[in-house]
Amino acid sequence: MDYLVVFIFGAVIGSFLNVCIYRIPLGKSIVLPRSFCPFCKRPIRWFDNIPLISFLLLRGRCRFCKRAIPARYFLVELITALSGIGLLYYFSPGPRFFAYWLFTCALIIIAFVDIEKKEIPDVISIPGIFAGMALMTFLRLDASGAYGRSFLNSALGVLAGGGSMLLLGLFGELIFRKEALGGGDVKLMGMIGAFLGWKLVLVTFFLAPVLGCGVGLVMKIRFKKEVIAYGPYLSLAALISLFFGDAILDYLFRI
Secondary structure: OHHHHHHHHHHHHHHHHHHHHHHHHHOOOOOOOOOEOOOOOOEOOHHHOOOOHHHHHOOOEOOOOOOEOOOHHHHHHHHHHHHHHHHHHHHOOOHHHHHHHHHHHHHHHHHHHHHHHOOOOHHHHHHHHHHHHHHHHHHOOOOOOOHHHHHHHHHHHHHHHHHHHHHHHHHHHHHHOOOOOOHHHHHHHHHHHHHHHHHHHHHHHHHHHHHHHHHHHHHHHHHOOOOOOOHHHHHHHHHHHHHHHHHHHHHHHHO
């Protein structure tokens, strides 16, 4: 029953995340006006705004203008709902579950905005740094058992995450003679470090290019694209580190 409640609640949250993904890059309020079709601008009726279900019933099209609704809307709602189930299974109900679900929601917004707009919204990543530090310190997300140690781990995570990306960007500029990474990636890694601590943010740093290199090669060879959004791979690597980072470190240092 708990999993069903989390799934339904997660789909509702995902619907709100879709609003954020669409409106934040445009500088619009995420509260008002109420949801509308991005094409014909007609307000969406409540029965057409039921997470997951309405998309399927409408066959992915606006009731009024019949334009196709981007599959991203359904995908974000589903990912948010499934992420809630995964976090509940892994962390059980409690403060850590809610803190890491907040973290996951921030990563979802950042990843999809970066995919669509090739930018990482500071309005999510910068407050996320302070939220991560506060939550890790007072909830002791790293299970250190001491507020001071948790704060230090989070602070070092911000420095390790942001610093590693900054150095990578500078190194890339020296090699390619142009900007290799944007400042948004640096701030995103700072946020990830605030929530995960310095060890797991370094796992994220080394894991992200492994996830992104295959897609990058395809985009380069087939579509001739020089730039790919790196935020989604950092976000996915952060979630893998959240669930499996400690096991990865144990395996590597046991070899």
